[in-house]
Amino acid sequence: MIVHCKICGKPVEVKSPNVKYCDECRRKKYETTYRIKGEEEAIKYAYQKRIEQMRAKRNGPSIEEVVREANKEGLSYGQYVAKHGL
Numbered sequence: 001m002i003v004h005c006k007i008c009g010k011p012v013e014v015k016s017p018n019v020k021y022c023d024e025c026r027r028k029k030y031e032t033t034y035r036i037k038g039e040e041e042a043i044k045y046a047y048q049k050r051i052e053q054m055r056a057k058r059n060g061p062s063i064e065e066v067v068r069e070a071n072k073e074g075l076s077y078g079q080y081v082a083k084h085g086l
């Protein structure tokens, strides 16, 4: 499907309707957010990168499985990944 980047308006082909920005704007946005919010956003960024990697490789536990397991233990995704060395 095609969405239009919310920042520059460029049409972007995406697999998920959750994607709102083109690659370039998304990267800039993350870089900016990273500088502002630090570690919390870095974890979210790592989470996004991991989703992309999982989609590319299609092996290992799915992101939904990891999130479900993390919830079972009452941990955030970042805490769960750190604890289990995923």
Ligand SMILES: [Zn+2]
Residues within 6 Å of the ligand: 005, 006, 007, 008, 009, 010, 021, 022, 023, 024, 025, 026
């Ligand atoms: Zn853009």
